[in-house]
Structures are given as structure tokens and as C-alpha cells.
Amino acid sequence: MKRPFVTLEQLQEIVKQYPTPFHLYDEKGIRETARGLYRAFSWNPGFKEYFAVKATPNPQILKLLREEGCGVDCSSLTELMMSQRCGFAGDEIMFSSNDTPAEEFQLAAELGATINLDDISHIDFLRNTIGYIPKKISCRYNPGGTFTLGESKEGFQVMDNPGEAKYGLTRPQMTQAFRRLKELGAEEFGIHAFLASNTISNEYYPALAAILFRTAVELKEETGCHITFINLSGGVGVPYRPDQPANDIAVIGEGVRRAYEEILVPAGMGDVSLCTELGRFMLAPHGHLVTQVLHEKRTYKDYIGVDACASNLMRPAIYGAYHHITVMGKEDLPCDHKYDVTGALCENSDKFAIDRMLPEIDIGDLLVIHDTGAHGHAMGYQYNGRLRSAEVLLCEDGSTRLIRRAETPEDYFATAIWE
Incomplete structure (x- = not known):
């Protein structure tokens, strides 16, 4: 079973400082992987x-x-x-x-x-x-x-x-x-x-x-x-x-x-x-995309809408790639609900999970999308004017450090010619 490298309590404190969505990296894990490679x-x-x-x-x-x-x-x-x-x-x-x-x-x-x-x-x-x-x-x-x-x-x-x-x-x-x-x-x-x-x-x-x-x-x-x-x-x-x-x-x-x-x-x-x-081996497991549940929509399927989208993580949308999802605080509850976990892009492929069995999800829950430390933020884009998110480093001592700020609308407009 995959476990996040951060606890719900830690994450609740982190999101007070950095609004979701954001990519979170684990310094301790990155260093351990590098040292293991050099030993090998x-x-x-x-x-x-x-x-x-x-x-x-x-x-x-x-x-x-x-x-x-x-x-x-x-x-x-x-x-x-x-x-x-x-x-x-x-x-x-x-x-x-x-x-x-x-x-x-x-x-x-x-x-x-x-x-x-x-x-x-x-x-x-x-x-x-x-x-x-x-x-x-x-x-x-x-x-x-x-x-x-x-x-x-x-x-x-x-x-x-x-x-x-x-x-x-x-x-x-x-x-x-x-x-x-x-x-x-x-x-x-x-x-x-x-x-x-x-x-x-x-x-x-x-x-x-x-x-x-x-x-x-x-x-x-x-x-x-x-x-x-x-x-x-x-x-x-x-x-x-x-x-x-x-x-x-x-x-x-x-x-x-x-x-x-x-x-x-x-x-x-x-x-x-x-x-x-070894880009993926070195970094992928040591990154999480942290996102919050905004909506639940029940039509032909049960959709969980989060504040992240394919602009933050393209791999599921373009490759159909699997990324594990943890509903924080509900790690040990039974996965007895079937959901599509979606973002807000005007593309039906903007889904982090399809027919995924997860614990029951409530509005406001924090979700961790695993293994985004490589080819996650790096592949971001700005379709629909959805802006690329912040990157945060979880330091070895448990503190956090902003290592890339989130984009703003002014960043999005900066390269446009207005006159």
C-alpha cells in the first residue's frame, strides 16, 4: 500500500501557508535515493x-x-x-x-x-x-x-x-x-x-x-x-x-x-x-500533487472535482497513466466508493482517475496524488488560463520552503502584446 511521505496534520499546516494545488517534494527521500544509487x-x-x-x-x-x-x-x-x-x-x-x-x-x-x-x-x-x-x-x-x-x-x-x-x-x-x-x-x-x-x-x-x-x-x-x-x-x-x-x-x-x-x-x-x-527514478516517488476537493457531481457517474487539473499533472490525461491517490486522513478506511477524479479543464480527458475505488470523499478533503516528482510540474501548461502551481520543499527537519511560486494572471498576460 502506498503511503504519503506527509501526514494529514502536517499537510493541514502546510496548506495554511501555501494554497492548493501545489507540488510537494521530500528532501529526505531525494537525498536517500541519490545516496543509494551511488552506493550501488x-x-x-x-x-x-x-x-x-x-x-x-x-x-x-x-x-x-x-x-x-x-x-x-x-x-x-x-x-x-x-x-x-x-x-x-x-x-x-x-x-x-x-x-x-x-x-x-x-x-x-x-x-x-x-x-x-x-x-x-x-x-x-x-x-x-x-x-x-x-x-x-x-x-x-x-x-x-x-x-x-x-x-x-x-x-x-x-x-x-x-x-x-x-x-x-x-x-x-x-x-x-x-x-x-x-x-x-x-x-x-x-x-x-x-x-x-x-x-x-x-x-x-x-x-x-x-x-x-x-x-x-x-x-x-x-x-x-x-x-x-x-x-x-x-x-x-x-x-x-x-x-x-x-x-x-x-x-x-x-x-x-x-x-x-x-x-x-x-x-x-x-x-x-x-x-x-535517472530522472524518474530519482524524483518521481518523492513528489506529491496536493489538491483539495471542491465539488461532487452525480450524473451518469460519480465525479469528484478538485482544484488541480491536467495543467498541474498531464500524464493521466495524455497517457492514461495511473497515479495513486490517497484521501488524507482516510488511509485505512475501506475503498468502497467508485469515483472519477477530475479537474476543471474543458477537456474530457482532464481526469486524474477513472472508476477508481476510494474511501468516501467529502467536500474539502485533501487528496495526495502520488509519484509526481518527475514529469509532473515540468509538463505543466496554461490551457484555459489555468496557471501552473507552486512547488514546495518539505525539508529534512520538517519545515517547508517555497521553491517556486505559483503563477499569477500577470505572468499569463506578460508575453501578450496589448496594443
Whole structure:
């Protein structure tokens, strides 16, 4: 059973200061997850987590993660700018972009970021843009086809379709790219790949690692390039549903270590550093969307109307994604009422839950929508003039800190031309 990281009593005090809806983050949980990840990969001396900024682009969250030794993975100009303002520089920044404008490559180069190229044509585009090829560079690999892990110990089948993804180079292109980059002065090479999203399996990362490690050995033999780092990317998921098992990062790290020692070490590549970009794993469980019940509507169904909407959390509306809901103060009551939990947008998809069995809900109840710490506030928008909400950090000492104020109508009007 999922339990919020905050009590009803705590929340009642917090909402006196910050009106609902708002996203609430748990500092203690974030730090513990970061430390657990670093313990799991401590066997690899050069290991570094490059947090995917797109998951939770809040400066205070990024600074917190930097304190825990994390870098950042950026995919746009503004993400690079935010990271720079937060104090990240040089090897602390990975720039993984696609369909990239020249100005973004320029800033990445100025910051000393490690550039991860998405296409073979970007080699000359980068060179023409900044005037040189960096001595340290990476290429994103797409093996094509369908990736299937099969039945895991957790009883969950992992399957995705890299061949339909717009990202990365083919296997022959990887060889061509490394040779070309070496000709142009590159000295340190990296490999990146992302094959499946939000996997609930301790076997995914080791399977991905084995694919990348074998590819690295082949590329070294074919091109003579010195491969110094391999980016395992993201894809390690979180259990959005209460009946799903959580990934064990210690088990995952051990599985990657075995593959490393079986494949890279015998090939004389025991100096390769590993890195990850685990946005969802790092943050999703440590964020709640807090909202209050405004209305109950009984027509063909029983609708609970809350003061949050898809502007605050898009995933259920656009993906049909499941997010667990806790009715605060009623955690132990029977879930014997069936509701659709809805927001106020003029879209029928603006529903946080459909036919969800919950305890009986009353007007004024506080609801916690779980696992919104990644791809929650970050995906917000302003349709219907519904404004993006505040972000609040629950500090380790139990106090709270506003880390992003709620938008105001003046923010909404600020970019309009009135005359």
C-alpha cells in the first residue's frame, strides 16, 4: 500500500501557508535515493549520475542533487542556462539533444559540457557551428528492432520499440561516426543508449549494459578509439501502482558490475566510467500533487472535482497513466466508493482517475496524488488560463520552503502584446 511521505496534520499546516494545488517534494527521500544509487555503483570509480533536468527543472532540486554528487543531463538551451546558474559546469553537464539548433551546441561547448550526438550528420554540423570537435564526445546508439527482456523475476515483461524511436545512430553509423570524430581530433569517446521506459525490473539495466559493453568492445576493435565512458541513460522506473514491486538499485548495480567484469575487463577496458540519467527514478516517488476537493457531481457517474487539473499533472490525461491517490486522513478506511477524479479543464480527458475505488470523499478533503516528482510540474501548461502551481520543499527537519511560486494572471498576460 502506498503511503504519503506527509501526514494529514502536517499537510493541514502546510496548506495554511501555501494554497492548493501545489507540488510537494521530500528532501529526505531525494537525498536517500541519490545516496543509494551511488552506493550501488561505488564499485565503478568514475560513476556519475547526470540527473535528467527535463524531469524536474527546479533550481533548488538541482542544487540539492549537486550536493549529493550528481551532474545534470540537459536537452535544451534553457536547461543548459538553468544548470549554469545552479553552478554546474564542465564534466558536470551532459548535453543530450536531438534536432539541435546551433546556439544550443554553442552554449554546451562554452560550458565545457560533454556533448552526446544524436545523429551522424551532427558531426559536421557541430564542427561548422563551434569550429572544432571536442576532445571528449559521445554518440547515442539505437540498435533498432524491438527490445524485449522477457519474463523477469518480478513477473514483468519489458518491451519497447527502439526501431520506431527518432533517436540515435544505427550500428554501422556508430563505427563511421567514431572514425570520423577521431579524424577530427576527438580523443575520448562515450556511448549512450535508451531502450525502454519506466521498467519495473532489476534485469533491464544489466541487459542494457551488456548490449552497450559488447558494442563498446566492437567499436574499440574496429576504430581504435579510446572509449572512456558509457552512459546507461534512464529507463529504471518506479512502481506507480501499489501492487507493483519497486526496483532494487543495489541488485541492479550488482547486475551491471557482473556484465562489466564479464565483457569489458577481459577486453582491456576496465577503465571505463559509467554514468546514468535517472530522472524518474530519482524524483518521481518523492513528489506529491496536493489538491483539495471542491465539488461532487452525480450524473451518469460519480465525479469528484478538485482544484488541480491536467495543467498541474498531464500524464493521466495524455497517457492514461495511473497515479495513486490517497484521501488524507482516510488511509485505512475501506475503498468502497467508485469515483472519477477530475479537474476543471474543458477537456474530457482532464481526469486524474477513472472508476477508481476510494474511501468516501467529502467536500474539502485533501487528496495526495502520488509519484509526481518527475514529469509532473515540468509538463505543466496554461490551457484555459489555468496557471501552473507552486512547488514546495518539505525539508529534512520538517519545515517547508517555497521553491517556486505559483503563477499569477500577470505572468499569463506578460508575453501578450496589448496594443
